[in-house]
Amino acid sequence: MLDDTLPPSGHNNPPPFDPEKVAKLDQAAAGFLDTAGTWIEGGEIKSADQAELLNDFIAGIKKRVATTEEARKTDKKPHDDAGKAVQSAYKPITTKLEAAKTKVTPLLTAWLEKKEAAKQAELRRQQEEAREAQEEAERKAASAAARNDISGEIDAEAAKNKADQLAKEAERSAKTKTNVGSATGGGRTATLRTTLRAEITNSRAAFMHFAEAPELLECLRTLAEREARAKGFNPDTDTIPGVTIHKDRKAV
Known part of the structure; x- marks a missing residue:
């Protein structure tokens, strides 16, 4: 039977904060939340006294938040x-290792590209060989058929089968990936990975292409608000092309 006097699981790993302090803060916040509900239920402010009381209440919430x-x-x-100390201890090590990896990776990339170029050259040779064999088989088949040469037709069929086999071998070669294995067996196989990187050569054309993209519209909104809030901008007289500046008001 379990001993009910035993401490609960995890008692040797206390939370990283003072539970009693949190409980007191939570209890204090609960009072404000209840009062806020009362204000909301009351609806519209109908007198200056009420407005002043609500203003004091909001100030009290701000102080409680602070x-x-x-x-x-x-x-x-x-x-x-503690996190900064851990970061300071480990970060220099990983930074140096990442720098080393960055410097040596181009060497492996160059080797893989060399292997890939050789593979492509061999693939082109295989494809050309298969194409020539298929054309020769078709020529033999046509010639044998024209002569009613049964032996020639059988030979042409065999040549066609051989040409088809060469084509399949070329197709298999095209599907193989250029890679580098691990000398010890403990590393992962390295392959060439193609990534696409965009360079903007015509900003206006690119803008028109992405004109309705939500990300671009959000960026434009951010730029417009930055300009509208900048010193010297008068929202009553100044304008931003294509943008409507709204004035949102709230009590502070």
Whole structure:
């Protein structure tokens, strides 16, 4: 039978914050949440006194948020500091190793490209050989048929089968990947990977092509808001082509 006096599982791994402090902050927040519900249920503000009371209530929420955030930062700082220390210890090692990999990888890439070029040259030879064999088989078949040469027709069929086999071998060669294995068996097989990289040569044409892309529209909105909020911009008189500036108001 289990002993109910035993401490709960995980007791040797306490949470990285003060549970009692969090509970008190949560309890304090609950009061504000309940009061906020009351204000919402009441609906529209109907008097200056009510407005002042709500203003004080909102100020109280702001202070409560600030108090909670301060407690969070206080509890989090030792972990941030520890994380920075860990990062400082490990990052230089990985940075140097990544730099080494970056410098030697082009050597392997060059070797793979050399192998790929040789493979493509051999593939072209195989394809040409298969094509010539197929043409020769077709010529023999036509010639034998014209002479009613049964022996020649059988020979032509055999030549066609051989040509088809050469074509299949070329097709199999085309599907093989150029790679480099592991000398020890412990490394992964390296292959050539093709990635596509875009270079903008005509920004206006590219813009027109992606004109309705959501990502571009979001970027344009960000640029427009940055300009509208910049010092010297007057939303009542200044304009941005293709953009409507809206004034959103809220109590602060």
